[in-house]
Amino acid sequence: MIKLNQIMPIDCPSNYKMHIAKYNGNTNPLDDFIENFDYWVGWNTWRSEKTNRFTRRYVISFIDFYPQKGTFLFGGIFEILNTYPDHYDIRLCDEYKDFIGRLKVKNINTPRGSAFFFENYYDVIEVVEVLDKSYSSHIFPGYEQIDFPFATIKTIINRNPQDWKSALESIKGIYMLTDTENGKRYIGSAYGDCGIWSRWSQYCSNGHGGNKELCALVEQKGYDYVEKNFKFTLLEIHPMFTSDETIILRESFWKEVMMSRNKKFGYNSN
Known part of the structure; x- marks a missing residue:
């Protein structure tokens, strides 16, 4: 077993919110990630007018990798630059950028919702695999x-x-x-x-x-x-x-x- 904290050291996890992107009733984030990376970024800029889900400086994002139940694909670390009633201004960070679309993890057992305190999960998240290149298409599963x-x-x-x-x-x-x-x-x-x-x-x-x-x-x-x-x-x-x-x-x-x-x-x- 390899833990996320072994290959992705982060000094202060409490500076991060963890974003778990799942099917929203219209589209799957994994499909948007494959189709166009900008579409995926949009999942991280969206904000409900009722809830400010990204209350910390950084957001570490994972995509529900639904072809494998319970598995998530790393989607990047974003810095929150500005918060508005209906969206966030964000910047894609360079940290661990090479893992985007390649790192698959599991053991993220969250309640309902999409944003969580990262320090509560950081030490238990397990690495499933690291792909040789970014996931770009649904591989034929048989x-x-x-x-x-x-x-x-x-x-x-x-x-x-x-x-x-x-x-x-x-x-x-x-x-x-x-x-x-x-x-x-x-x-x-x-x-x-x-x-x-x-x-x-x-x-x-x-x-x-x-x-x-x-x-x-x-x-x-x-x-x-x-x-x-x-x-x-x-x-x-x-x-x-x-x-x-x-x-x-x-x-x-x-x-x-x-x-x-x-x-x-x-x-x-x-």
């Missing part, structure tokens, strides 16, 4: 581990990473879209010449992929609702030579299992 928010899959589709694209464009399969707001599910499939990558690209483009019930949902609540509340789960995969009939039968099986044809539980209309 077919059986795909259970990601809609916004994350959209980011991946837009970035077009070769590991994800190669893995998903060459398979047929069954997948599930889950509305995390109400628990309803939609079971879909990719067959014919359409691999999972192509099929999911359609959803990321318009939010509904041409499906009747999802079209109605997007028309009623908008694309933003789907992007905010839906997630993708890959249920099973098949090689491209698998017959379309087999895929359709497996899709029907999962619709029965998940009861997604029942309007109370799902969005499948047939």
Whole structure:
């Protein structure tokens, strides 16, 4: 076990607040960090008009690394230059700058909230690993581990990473879209010449992929609702030579299992 204080010595932890950035109901900070570092900086400049969360000179920030539960990615140390009712003026410090996006830690057991007294956690935080370069894309986790928010899959589709694209464009399969707001599910499939990558690209483009019930949902609540509340789960995969009939039968099986044809539980209309 290697502790954070062994590789990141800080003379006076009581001069720091610790910022734990997690999903805010709209976006994940890790996705913003990957997309554009300035977006990530914005997570540290934001201030609620009701709460002054950064009450010390420095803030050490960590990003929820949600592909690995309980793991956080170091996002930098910031100096608070000025405090305003709705934002902070900050400066990215040079200290430990080389660890940004590379240092992964765990054992940060905080209550609800996003800002904490750093000295209460400094001596117990453990190092998971130090990456050889800054984390710049969600590495393909394997077919059986795909259970990601809609916004994350959209980011991946837009970035077009070769590991994800190669893995998903060459398979047929069954997948599930889950509305995390109400628990309803939609079971879909990719067959014919359409691999999972192509099929999911359609959803990321318009939010509904041409499906009747999802079209109605997007028309009623908008694309933003789907992007905010839906997630993708890959249920099973098949090689491209698998017959379309087999895929359709497996899709029907999962619709029965998940009861997604029942309007109370799902969005499948047939």
